[in-house]
Amino acid sequence: MGKSIQALLRNGLAWLLSLLMFVPLLLIVINSLKDQVQAGSMGMDLPDRLHWSNYAVVIEQGKLLQSFFNSLLYSGASTVLGIALSAVAAYIFARNATKLHRFFYFFIILGIAMPVNFVTLTKVMQFTHLNNTQLGIIILLAVHSIPFTVFLIYGFIGTVPRELDEAGIMDGCPPFKLFFLIVLPLLKPVVVTVGILNFMGAWNDFVHSLYYLNSSDKWPMTLAVYNFFGRYQVNWNLVSADIVLTTLPVILIYLMGQRYIIAGMTSGAVKG
Template sequence: MKTGIGTRSVFYLIAYLFVLVMAYPIVLMVLSSFKSTAEIFTSPLSLPEVFSLEPYRKLWELVPFQDYIWNSVFVSVVTVALILLFSSLAAFYLARFSFAWSGFLYFFFLIGLMIPLKLGIVPLFILMKNIGLTNSLWSLILIYTASGIPISVFILTGFFRTLPIELEEAARMDGCNHFQVFWRILLPLIRPALGTVMIINFISAWNDFFFPLIFIQDEAAKTIPIGMLGLFGEYEADWSMIFAGLTLSSLPMIAVFLVASKQFMEGLTAGAVK
């Protein structure tokens, strides 16, 4: 018994150390956002002498940061909504219906996990230019949706296949059609998988730098990663503003993770215990 308690204490100690190591950069970023640039360089690891909101005021007044936030929120939320809609329908179809080319269709989605979308950046740019979506947030939404569907279908198909078929049979005996079985019976049971898909794709769309750099030139349409690039001058940078922007940009991701963390953890550990 004593050995078990000692082993558990060691595990807790390791977990606390891991949390400390992971949280320290975040705490340092937040504290630095309340300092001046000079104080950041002279006392980078200390608490601010005075907790000043001046970096946030300058960020809000000198840079259209509110536009960056709105653009990132719009792109990420719409992308996640489209991915959840299309990937859940596709996964339900693949998991519950048998047909001659179901294996090929499932493999077609898996190919999307193997081939990086960035390899097709030139055809993608030509396509977006031809349909008039360059310098538009919808170009990012379409690209993120296409890149997020393969991993989402892979995750959700596995979850749908774990659900007992008797649930569907009972629902159909009560008069439910295919969509009602999907929407009312099965979808609520795979909330852990939906939470996992939501967090993965939200973070991917929120943090992406590459595609906004290629497709967005208008200042009013820039997302946070590209907008933050403008805070770095050719010869100097206002690091207090940069840390303030990083702090603000991290808040939505933290909020999304806190909302869906339970489902995310259940989704990652599903199948580990019978």
């Protein structure tokens, strides 16, 4: 009986915390459907009439379609590039545990905690002529995701039997073919996990785009929202609609991939 009460209390607390986290999103959604006057107070009261036209105004005035495809390009390309580089590096570090490889592994994962030196990074971007280019943002986001991705994949590779590598080598399989055709498919849970997390991180990135993109036609959605807020900060209904449209893709991707995230985070420990 005592355990049932404890489980009920834990579930109740979890539901309460979930509702508290949901309140800000609900506040934004409600105010995105109000007129300018009613949304001025940013209250939780329901609108007198649903103003769906707010979303049409935001899409047209905020150039959200263009910024949406920019965000999709930056997030998708940087995620694929980051995972490709990180998976190969993690595989080499895990399968050849020499002192040099361990040094490089710990050196790379230090990037999880170390802050970015934007002065030096700006000099590098200027020297490589990647400033104000879409390729530059893709490379920046990919490199930024490498430490965390290497850390997760490295731990998961230990669960893949070495006998598969040996069997592939005995069959005359080249190293890269061995990795991409035999080992990489077995890493699907962790690859999908880091893919979703890195995609959401790149989608929500604001600082890199703010510093290194000057042309408005190259802005992602986060920067478009920032610019839109500066122009329409008194129109909280439009600002709220802009925020909803920006966060909706991330929420949908997370909801579709949450089971992969949980599986990827736990499968390594279960198999070990």
